[in-house]
Amino acid sequence: MELAKRRRAHAARLDLSTAQVAVLDGQAHAARALWNLLHEYATFRPGRLASLKDCDEAIRVARREIDWMGQLPAQAAQAMLKTYRQAWANFLNPDHPARRPTFKSRSRSRMAVDVPQAQHLNIVRLNRRWGLVNLPKAGRARFRWTKDLPGVTKGGPTGRITGARLVKDAYGWHLVFRTEALAEPAAAHPGPQVGIDRGITVALALSDGTNREHGHWLTPGEKEHLRRLEQKSARQRRTRTPGRPVSKRRAVDWQHQTTTELARTFSVIKVENLSIAAMVRSAEGTAEAPGKNVRQKAGLNRSISGEAWGRTVTLLEYKTADRGGQVVKVPAPGTSQTCHRCGHRDAASRAGTVFACTNPECGWVGHADTNAAININNADGTAVSGRGDLGNARSAKRQPPRAA
Structure with missing residues (x-):
């Protein structure tokens, strides 16, 4: 029986030093700025949208002339360009619900950096709970091992890791692996x-x-903590998403x-x-x-x-x-x-x-x-x-x- 490819994502919490957090924060801000520069270059010009070749050349020039652009790895910059072009393709597709690409706000956009090449990760399992991974320009870092990774874990699922994405949320930085496992097609479900x-x-x-x-969603203690944070936010006149806390x-x-x-x-x-x-x-x-x-x-x-x-x-x-x-x-x-x-x-x-x-x-x-x-x-x-x-x-x- 021919095996089917099953693509999934798996998020793992990273254990980073203060210096590594600063490096990834800088990369994420550079990635957001690059998106905004691409959007300005592609839209604020007469005629049609800038071509992929034009955008690629503009990125190369920017990396040579703008110091802080060097914080973002070259492959992450290329991945950002592909993501931006795909956003336009989705918007122009009448059958896709995507909205028109726009500028990314520093306060509202999610901090993220792409790691498109899986071979650069060099994943090693340390023990039952922890593994080691290479992060571009940040060095080796530990991550929480909670699930077998295809092609890495001995005796685990057959397949491979095709890439990853670094994402930051309120709990810190996480590494989201993109996996491709080989599995037999599922049999018909017998349920009702x-x-x-x-x-x-x-x-x-x-x-x-x-x-x-x-x-x-929230315990009484979490509600009180959120109330204090909202009061602080109001005093500082920061915008926040309206609505009940979740x-x-x-x-x-x-x-x-x-x-x-x-x-x-x-x-x-x-x-x-x-x-x-x-x-x-x-x-x-x-x-x-x-x-x-x-x-x-x-x-x-x-x-x-x-x-x-x-x-x-x-x-x-x-x-x-x-x-x-x-x-x-x-x-x-x-x-x-x-x-x-x-x-x-x-x-x-x-x-x-x-x-x-x-x-x-x-x-x-x-x-x-x-x-x-x-x-x-x-x-x-x-x-x-x-x-x-x-x-x-x-x-x-x-x-x-x-x-x-």
Whole structure:
């Protein structure tokens, strides 16, 4: 049986000295500045965008003439150019949701540096918990060993490391390995099918009547710490993203655990095909036509963004594919207003978390999110991952309602 390539990313925490942190910080700032210079060079000129050759030559000239540009390794600079050109290609592709490339802000952009050549990493395992890796211009550094790396670990998965990316967050610098493992194609998943409704009151409501919910992202102590930081930020007049505080690490951890459990249990997972960017668009309007209920809509937008619906589906896509399952996106309109038992559609049937069918011949009453999840499970859609051809360009018409 021919082995399939499985590309994944694995993040490992780095244990750096103060000098190494300073080196990587300098590289990250240089990378951000290079992006801004590329954007200015490619767009602030008459005629068409600058070509790849022109941009490459401009980078070489800048590295010779600007001292601080030398902090960024040459291969990282070339990787930045490829990333920038790919951002334009994504934007110009009508089928891609990417927005137009713009300048990167020092305060809002993520600090990151690419390490495109895997052979320069020279990875060595020290013991069960730690490994050594080469970082360009920063020297040897220890990293936390939490997972077997293809082509490195003896007896581990067959494959290789194709590159890496240095990323800094609130917890420090991490090294994200890009791996390519060889594995046998997953057998068909034997589990049942399920529909999932993503919400705010209930995080994930399943068509089998169960829910997947999370608690508060922050503990009382973390809330108090965040409150003090926000007061300090306000005094210094620094901008911050508005919205309720969310511990991203806890949110991601809950999403990983929940999506893994769902991918192991179900063979086909159906979700709504939502345009989340349109859903969280501001309601402010214009001076000539001001919006209505702006503050209420802003609160709803923050709640939707805090649930990270898009990331949930992204995680489900690759996890179900690894296990022989499939994720299917179905049309969203009407799923929360239609009775799954009789097919009667009426916006008045839903009141908060309760759905009461207004059809006098039906009268079904139950949880609104569960009703929506059953409708999602009963609908045709387009497969976005996994096996089979469930979504092979079939029309998005609903199937006849099924009995509860």
